[in-house]
Amino acid sequence: MKRKLLTTCLLVAGLAAAAQTTDTLARQLTLPNGWSLTPPGHSLPLGDLPLNMAVTRSQHLAAVTNNGQSRQSIQLIDLQQEQVLDDVTIPKSWLGLAFSPDEKTLYASGGNDNVIWCYDVRGRKLQLADSIRLGKAWPNKVGPAGIAVGPHHLYVVTKEDSSLYIADLQTKRVKQKIALGGEAYTCLLAPDGRLYISMWGQERIAVFNTRSGQLQASIPAGNHPNEMLLTANGKYLYVANANDNSVSVINVARQKVIETLNTALYPDAPTGSTTNGLALSADSRTLYAANADNNCLAVFDVSIPGKSTAKGFIPTGWYPTVVRVTGKKIWVANGKGFTSMANPDGPKPVNKNETSGLHEANKSNRPMQYIAGLFKGTLSIFNTPDAKTLSAWTRQVYANTPYTKAREQMAPGREGNPIPRTTGGPSPLKYVFYIIKENRTYDQVLGDMPQGNGDTSLCLFPEKITPNQHAIAANYVLLDNFYVDAEVSADGHNWSMAAYGTDYVEKTWPTYYGGRGGTYDYEGSRPVAYPRKGFIWDYCQRAGVSYRSYGEFIGGGKPQLKSLKDHFCPDFPPFDLSIQDITREAIWERDFDSLVAINALPHFSTVRLGNDHTSGMHKGAYSPYAAVADNDLAVGKLIEHLSHSPVWKESVVFILEDDAQNGSDHVDAHRSPAYVVGPFVKRNTVDHGMYTTSAILRTMELILGLPPMSQYDAAAVPLWTCFTPEADFTPYVLRPAQVDINERNTAWNESARRSAAFDLAEEDKVPDLELNEVIWKAIHGEDAVMPSPRRSAFIHWQTKEDDDD
Numbered sequence: 001m002k003r004k005l006l007t008t009c010l011l012v013a014g015l016a017a018a019a020q021t022t023d024t025l026a027r028q029l030t031l032p033n034g035w036s037l038t039p040p041g042h043s044l045p046l047g048d049l050p051l052n053m054a055v056t057r058s059q060h061l062a063a064v065t066n067n068g069q070s071r072q073s074i075q076l077i078d079l080q081q082e083q084v085l086d087d088v089t090i091p092k093s094w095l096g097l098a099f100s101p102d103e104k105t106l107y108a109s110g111g112n113d114n115v116i117w118c119y120d121v122r123g124r125k126l127q128l129a130d131s132i133r134l135g136k137a138w139p140n141k142v143g144p145a146g147i148a149v150g151p152h153h154l155y156v157v158t159k160e161d162s163s164l165y166i167a168d169l170q171t172k173r174v175k176q177k178i179a180l181g182g183e184a185y186t187c188l189l190a191p192d193g194r195l196y197i198s199m200w201g202q203e204r205i206a207v208f209n210t211r212s213g214q215l216q217a218s219i220p221a222g223n224h225p226n227e228m229l230l231t232a233n234g235k236y237l238y239v240a241n242a243n244d245n246s247v248s249v250i251n252v253a254r255q256k257v258i259e260t261l262n263t264a265l266y267p268d269a270p271t272g273s274t275t276n277g278l279a280l281s282a283d284s285r286t287l288y289a290a291n292a293d294n295n296c297l298a299v300f301d302v303s304i305p306g307k308s309t310a311k312g313f314i315p316t317g318w319y320p321t322v323v324r325v326t327g328k329k330i331w332v333a334n335g336k337g338f339t340s341m342a343n344p345d346g347p348k349p350v351n352k353n354e355t356s357g358l359h360e361a362n363k364s365n366r367p368m369q370y371i372a373g374l375f376k377g378t379l380s381i382f383n384t385p386d387a388k389t390l391s392a393w394t395r396q397v398y399a400n401t402p403y404t405k406a407r408e409q410m411a412p413g414r415e416g417n418p419i420p421r422t423t424g425g426p427s428p429l430k431y432v433f434y435i436i437k438e439n440r441t442y443d444q445v446l447g448d449m450p451q452g453n454g455d456t457s458l459c460l461f462p463e464k465i466t467p468n469q470h471a472i473a474a475n476y477v478l479l480d481n482f483y484v485d486a487e488v489s490a491d492g493h494n495w496s497m498a499a500y501g502t503d504y505v506e507k508t509w510p511t512y513y514g515g516r517g518g519t520y521d522y523e524g525s526r527p528v529a530y531p532r533k534g535f536i537w538d539y540c541q542r543a544g545v546s547y548r549s550y551g552e553f554i555g556g557g558k559p560q561l562k563s564l565k566d567h568f569c570p571d572f573p574p575f576d577l578s579i580q581d582i583t584r585e586a587i588w589e590r591d592f593d594s595l596v597a598i599n600a601l602p603h604f605s606t607v608r609l610g611n612d613h614t615s616g617m618h619k620g621a622y623s624p625y626a627a628v629a630d631n632d633l634a635v636g637k638l639i640e641h642l643s644h645s646p647v648w649k650e651s652v653v654f655i656l657e658d659d660a661q662n663g664s665d666h667v668d669a670h671r672s673p674a675y676v677v678g679p680f681v682k683r684n685t686v687d688h689g690m691y692t693t694s695a696i697l698r699t700m701e702l703i704l705g706l707p708p709m710s711q712y713d714a715a716a717v718p719l720w721t722c723f724t725p726e727a728d729f730t731p732y733v734l735r736p737a738q739v740d741i742n743e744r745n746t747a748w749n750e751s752a753r754r755s756a757a758f759d760l761a762e763e764d765k766v767p768d769l770e771l772n773e774v775i776w777k778a779i780h781g782e783d784a785v786m787p788s789p790r791r792s793a794f795i796h797w798q799t800k801e802d803d804d805d
Contacts, residue, residue, distance in 0.1 A: 041382025112517030138517030146186025201528030272711030403715035452480030468636030492658035524560025551608030
């Protein structure tokens with residue numbers, strides 16, 4: 001088997017001018033994660049998280065299914081006129097979408113309603129006509145995903161009960177159910193009657209013979225196989241593998257992979273391209289593969305199967321999920337659109353006549369200004385590039401991408417700094433403590449610090465409530481330009497522990513957060529969510545670095561990962577807002593002291609202190625002030641205790657929020673507080689450098705001698721400017737709480753009534769918008785109107801005129 005590397009030797013020495021056509025790249029946008037976008041062509045607006053696009057055989061019409069947290073919908077598009085013809089709300093949906101051969105019916109997955117909706121395509125509109133029920137709705141686990149239509153039957157694969165359902169198109173009834181043994185993504189029906197099924201979590205393609213009604217084969221593929229594509233002659237099957245940056249090329253007759261196409265921008269790149277969409281040119285000679293996390297298409301000449309060659313890259317919008325080709329036009333559905341969008345309206349009080357919570361977005365068409373549904377998709381349209389244009393676009397993709405092999409092998413920094421530039425480099429730091437908190441923005445906590453770029457009007461938990469965090473920021477380094485890589489806790493804990501959220505995580509959490517069923521499978525409880533090489537503890541295990549977890553990825557008193565077995569504190573409580581963080585910290589202290597006493601302290605410790613999440617105004621629960629002050633006190637106590645220990649002189653503490661969804665920020669919805677503490681950390685410093693979750697992980701990896709886990713931490717600039725070779729071993733002095741950390745909510749008012757309905761058992765089960773408003777009213781008074789959060793993107797637009805200057 002040959003492995004083709006898409007390393008067209010066009011590494012950027014400067015931006016080349018694209019051909020002057022309607023598809024010219026006009027400007028560059030930098031996202032909060034440091035990656036940039038330069039989408040070519042023009043576009044149509046799509047809905048929240050487009051995941052699939054079905055095209056009719058005549059190529060006159062297309063349908064797009066939008067499967068995000070807010071309103072879910074199906075859009076009908078005229079491909080000739082390039083316009084949206086219809087936009088219908090679907091209560092629940094996920095991925096599955098297919099036209100009948102006669103183009104008169106559109107079949108769509110009804111998500112956790114466990115139904116397939118049948119729409120008549122009539123008068124250039126969609127009209128719901130019928131349905132095919134696979135089972136009772138959630139909590140019954142079925143989860144229809146990909147769909148294929150045959151002459152007489154509909155084939156549906158599922159991701160919850162891991163099955164293939166076969167329904168009769170005449171009777172609209174299921175006639176057969178076959179267990180697949182793992183989560184499926186989609187299916188593809190070949191002319192010879194074979195049905196190919198991508199087994200999302202199992203690195204294989206299942207083959208079902210529709211004539212015999214039997215599973216007949218299993219073909220190995222890459223990690224997280226998702227979309228598939230058959231050549232016109234039916235001889236070759238292409239499979240996108242999201243978790244290992246590749247496309248498998250399968251000889252159908254031999255049922256064997258004959259070559260693997262590496263879609264990443266550099267050879268042997270870590271996980272992080274997220275290849276998840278495929279299309280062939282009209283002549284079947286060119287393959288386009290959508291790299292969701294590289295924001296580009298990889299382009300291959302596949303005219304000679306088994307001897308494919310790289311042609312270049314095409315830039316796209318943010319998180320491309322689908323690519324289709326009709327004639328000379330290329331269509332790309334960008335899952336998150338073109339930018340981190342602003343929410344000028346902000347959360348508003350809920351109308352007493354409406355149903356409250358996140359489900360409200362499902363009951364009306366009004367926009368919901370919540371980060372989980374903030375980024376609307378777009379459909380980019382551009383012409384097939386000629387060789388000159390593709391060359392220019394390839395250079396542009398490299399210019400948009402901060403990841404390089406050189407940066408992976410040697411991080412930015414300075415020799416002699418405590419943060420080494422290479423894996424295994426020397427450092428005076430031996431013990432790393434990583435504290436994970438819950439869901440706050442920078443302005444909410446540090447907006448009152450005059451040294452930084454804060455907005456005092458948005459500061460809910462100022463110095464009086466968080467004296468230790470303010471003291472840390474003031475006496476060590478204030479980071480006012482730090483951004484989390486995630487939107488919510490589901491992907492937040494993955495980004496915080498792996499510098500990556502897999503395609504499974506990114507494509508399924510919006511269903512759960514939209515109240516449409518599903519389970520919280522994002523902290524190690526479901527293997528299909530894992531990155532290919534695991535999380536930071538797996539990297540420690542392979543490198544021989546000792547480690548221990550206090551609460552992170554621990555559920556029901558048990559570790560969620562094999563690598564955490566015997567590497568966690570069993571006494572440390574799980575996420576439970578009724579347990580104070582100072583209780584957790586006291587347990588950590590006892591465990592820490594016992595390990596130090598026997599010289600068995602691990603070099604890497606993760607500590608979860610999440611009570612800054614708060615319980616809102618839930619009657620009887622800790623008040624928002626008390627919860628945040630308790631969290632602040634626990635952080636201060638931990639650092640003080642560590643600073644008086646014998647390992648302080650070799651220690652460093654990193655503190656961040658897993659995400660920033662629970663608040664407002666005047667710079668960006670992703671901006672969040674982060675702290676660095678230790679004897680080798682600078683004192684009384686403000687660092688305006690742009691950093692991310694991945695940057696903190698990269699910094700810790702370099703200290704511990706670990707390689708990058710993804711392209712995102714490999715690309716990130718470590719926080720080396722926060723450190724100095726001249727250590728100051730002065731212990732940290734705890735700031736006592738200035739408010740009552742035992743204060744309980746006693747009032748019964750509208751906020752208390754709304755809080756009573758909150759599910760506080762798990763993080764992020766509470767409606768973010770409502771919780772945020774309740775906290776605001778708890779602090780400013782029940783009649784206070786919360787100002788509109790200003791959530792604009794971290795944007796730098798670069799035009800050609802700028803370039804010429």
